Each structure stands twice: as structure tokens, then as C-alpha cells.
Amino acid sequence: MEALAKYISTLSLSLIITSYLVIELRNLRYSAYAYIAQAVLMCSLFVIFATQNHNLYYWALTAFITKVVIIPYLLLRFIRRHTDREFPPLIGYLGSILLITIIVLALYRITHQYIAFVAPTPSAMEEPFRTNLAVSFTIFIMGLYCILVRRDAIKTVHGLLILENGVHLSLVSLAPLLKETAIIGVVTDVVIAVYLLLYVISGVHEKFGSTDTFQLKGLRW
């Protein structure tokens, strides 16, 4: 079990690194590849947890189909048709990496230390669930950071996906017995949301000539 916990902790922490890459890579195609890597890591994590709780094999399968296959297909198809260059963000590389590192370190430390605040059972406070929960909250906030700070509409979709991965990851610790129908419902919503967001963003690109969200100011006040 101890070796398993080590594997899980390493995989969980590597999810933070892939989130970094999704946010910071300026080439949207590479950013999408980083998202695929994150999705594969998540599926592996579910498979490892599934050795203890067989219910999670099903989760791993649904996550693989939606996050490794369908969503990347939609993203890469959109990027191929439009552009793979991210519209320059407000904060440059160095500033962004510095800022996000501070956020990640602070948040991870706080959530890891005060996990009792959200852990519903004593076992959820033990390793590897403790690290898993702390990572899921950290990824959630990283996704939110990406949505709030990035100008490019496609990058905000990447942010939304990281945000959603954070919630999905937390399910392992918070709701491991959740029925597969609920999981399917949640991931189906995400796939449709990505499809429709990309559809509307194609309209933004068509009407505004770019995917810069700072141009969307016509409806203020």
C-alpha cells in the first residue's frame, strides 16, 4: 500500500506540472498535447486507485474516451482550422510562471495541511487521498487562473478543462462510490460544453478576426 501511495502521489503531483504546461505553452497545439498528457495521467491514476476500488475502472474508461480521445480531437480540429498561436497574454512568461508558482505553493500547502476542513471521512485525510485532494484543489485554482488571466478564447477553454479535471480528480477522495451514470452525465456535459464553446468561439473568430477576448467589449454596461 505504501508503494501504491508513492505512485499515486507522484502521479498526482505530475498533474500540477502538466497544468503548468497547458497554461504556459504559447503554442495552442502543444498546450492541447499537454492536456492530453494530463488526461492520460488522470486515467492512470484512476486505474491505480481501481486496484483498491473496482468501481474506478469504469471511471478510467469514461475519462479515457472523453478526455484523451473526444475533447483533444475537438480541440486539435479547431486549432488546425483556425490558429495555433495564442493571442499574447497580459502577463509575460516570467511574471506568469512566478505568479502561478506562488499560488500553487501557497494553495497546495494550505490544502494539504488543513485537509480536515473538506475531508468527509478519516480515511480521506490519510495518504494518498490527502495529496490527491490537495492536488485537485490546486488544479482547480490553476484552471481558474488560466480563465481569468488569459486573453485567448481557446486558452480559456483549456483553463475550463483544467478546472474540470480538478473537480473530477477530487471525486476519487470525496465520492469514490459515485455511480457510473453520474460520472457519465458529468463528462458528457463537459464534452458538449467544449463543443459548443468552440462553436461560439469560431463565431468570435469569424466576426472579430481573432480569438482575443479583450475585443469583446461591445456589450459593456
Add this chain to the structure above:
Amino acid sequence: MNAEIILYLILIPTLSGVLIFLFGKKSRLFSEGLAVLGTIITFFLSIQIILLTTRGEVLSFFHEEFRVDALSALVALLVTFIGLIAVIYSIPYIRKEVKEGLIPPEAIRSYYGWLMFFFASMLWATTTNNIIMLWVIIEATTLASVVLVAFYWSRDAVEAGYKYAMLLTVGITFALFGCILLYSGASPHIPNELDPLKMTEIAKVAGKIPKSIALLSVVLLLVGFGTKAGIVPFHTWLPDAHAEAPTPVSALLSGVMIKVGIYAVIRTVLILYPFYSAISLLVLALGIITMVVGVLMMLLQEDLKRFLAFCSVASMGYIVMGLGLGSYLGIYGATFHLLNHSLMKALAFLSIGGVIYATRCRRLSDLGGLAKTMPITAFTFWVAALALGGVPLFNGFMSEFTLFLAGIKAGHTWATVVAILVAILNLAAFVHISYHVFMGKRSSHLENTLIREVPIAMWGGSLVLALLCILIGIYPQVVYPFLNEATKAIFTFIPLP
């Protein structure tokens, strides 16, 4: 048979939507006819459901995965009733837009198809008893309406569509976290043989959920479902989406969709009221902030649809205030205002839609003196304006007055005073707008425009809504049995401390 009605209520609009997408390409009439037929059937089904629930029955289906009490039945009835009026209204409205080249003819199929999916999702949201499915379906209501919000595919429409989809999806993800926390906090206390995903089971053990988890989930749920309900400061999507969508869709967004968000708040947040008094105070404060921001923003608007959208924000403030009071009278007032606002706001949007249909203008400075040429639309808008302004003998007054009484009785005089001030500002804004658009001289902008009253398919529904606003204003006891039962249903759901 009674329980299966719930299934038909969801299946009929879904099936209509599928058939419209499959076979509606060649015939415009097929899309329109099937949409009307689907909404008529669901409307009659929802009447049957509310008659059963008003007798105290609770309908459940599929091992209680679906559960309909008087509150669910009331919201479902509003969805189907406003939906039916909006679909009939859409026929001449959308036809004219196609004729004028604002939308391509093939878009008609997409319009009615998405509209039916939108109804189905709202009806499913009000009938599910599964906390995760509630989240899934509330998100589905957003997804089903994204295409409708961006329907005109203009610069403003795609901007509104992007903001609508992104803000609501991000906001609602917070609610997913909240739902999961609520479920995870409650599930250790629910016996193994029972399903911990059922909201009825979670409510029973709400007091045993650890304090930190309960409070964190309330915050997340208020952010998530509050975004959907247009509660300040999570309302920023609302004016853009309401203003840029086709007017019948605006009537639905404002009339019923945001109520579905409030419904989710009632089902998830109120169950923790008996254990943490701070939650009701937080909800009350959010209500007051929402109504103040809503009314102040209303006063700044030049665009009529944005004006009505901000009025919706203010009205949601009243409903949230009632919920925050937590007393029977407060929650009765909130439910009453929820019903009234659906009728009044749908009426206001459909009347302004008539003005846009006839003049192609929606800016206040471009309009004036329309009452002579559009007497029915002028009448229906005036009724909506007076009702929304809280004038006695109109339904808006009755529910606002109930909320004021509840505020004073609960000892929150400060909140009541603010609510009264907001009501006065609201009335002043509506009188100004109504007078400017319909009375006085016709604006120079419209001097050479031939303006006619809208077709009966458009004013017929508005007239029914206007008469209901007056009827409920004069005889509020007409709706008392439904509201009383809905309020009782809310309190039955809330566990005893």
C-alpha cells in the same frame, strides 16, 4: 400512471426536438407544428401534475430518481406555460426575421429543435431527485440555450453567446464541487440500503454533515447556482444574453430559466438552514445586494432589452431576499414572487418584442408615441410595467407586499426599507420607459415607418399573461393553494434541527 407522467413530461419535448432536427429541414411548418404540439401536450401534463401535487401527493418514478412535489410542479408548470406562449409567439416573429434576411431559412429548424431541448432540460432539472444529475441537467439547460443566445450570429450575438457559455459553465463548475462536498459529507450518515445521491436522503442527514464541509458547500453552491439565477455579483452574463437572444428566448431565459437556478438553490442550500443561521443571513444579504445593483443598473440603460434584463436581476433580489428571511411568510413570498415574476417578465419581454417586430428599434431614444398604432401591445406593456413596478391591484404588488411584511415580521427592518426603496425606483423607471415608448409624440426616427399592431399569435399570449397579472393582483387567493403547497413542500424538505 400518475408517476409516468413525469417521464412523458421530459420525453415529449426531447422527442419533438429530435424529430425537428431529423425531419424539419424541408418543411418549416413541420418544425413549427411539432414545437407547438409538443409544448401543448407538456403544458397539459404539467397541469395534471400540479393538480395532483396540490392535493398533497408527491409523485416519484424510477426508484425515486425522479420526484415531483408541489414546488417542482409549480416550476414545471411555469416552464410549459411560458414555453407554450413563447413558441406560438415565435412563429410570426421568426418568420419575419427570415423574411428580412436577419436569419437564414434553414435556421428555423435549429431554433425550434434547440428550444425543445431547452424545455426538456428545464423540466428534467425540476423533476430529478439526484444531486449530481441536478447539476448535470442545470448545466444542460445552459448548453441547450447557447445556440439560441448566439442565434443571430452577429458580433454582439457571438459575444453574448461566448460570455453566456463560458461564465455559466465556469460558475456551475463551482456548484459541482458544492454538490460533491454535500454528497460526500452526507453519505457516511446514510444507511447502506439507501441511495446517498438522492436529495431527499441528503436532506434527512443534513445536520450531521461536518460544519466545515456544510459551509464550504453552501458557498460553492451559491456561487454556482447563483450564477445561473443571476445573483449579484455572478450576474454579468445575464444582461448580454437576455438582450442579444431572439425576444421569445429572452422571455424564456428571464421568465423561467433563472428560476430553475433558484430552484436548485432551494433544493441544496435551504436544507442547511436549521443548523447554521449564518447561511440565511448570507442569502438575505445577497438578495439585498442583488436588488440594489439590479435597479441602479436599470436606470442607466438605453436599450430596452438590457433594461428588462437588469430588472430581472433586481427581481431575483426580491426572491433571494424572501429565501433569506427563512420564515414561512418569507419563503411563501419568494415562491409568490417567483410565480409573478415569470408572468410579468415574460409579458414585458414579449411586449417589447412586439415593439421590435414593428419598428426594428429597441433604443429608448428611437421610440415614442406607439400607443396609437399598437394599442394592444401598449396595454400589455403597461400592465407588465405596473405589475413589475409593484402598483396595487397588480400581481407584483401582492408578492412584494408579502415580502415586505415577512421582512418586518422577521425583524429585518433594514432589509425591508431597502426593498421598498428599490420598489419605488423600479416603478419610477418603468413609468418613465412606458411613457416614453408608448405615449407622447412619435419619434422622428419612426416618422416615415409604417407601424402596425403585431399579429394575434404574438399579442394573444401577451394578453393572457396581462389578464393573469391583473387577476392575481385582484384575487391573490386564486394561486394560494398552489403556493401554500409549494411552500409546505420546501419546509417538508428542510430537516428539523
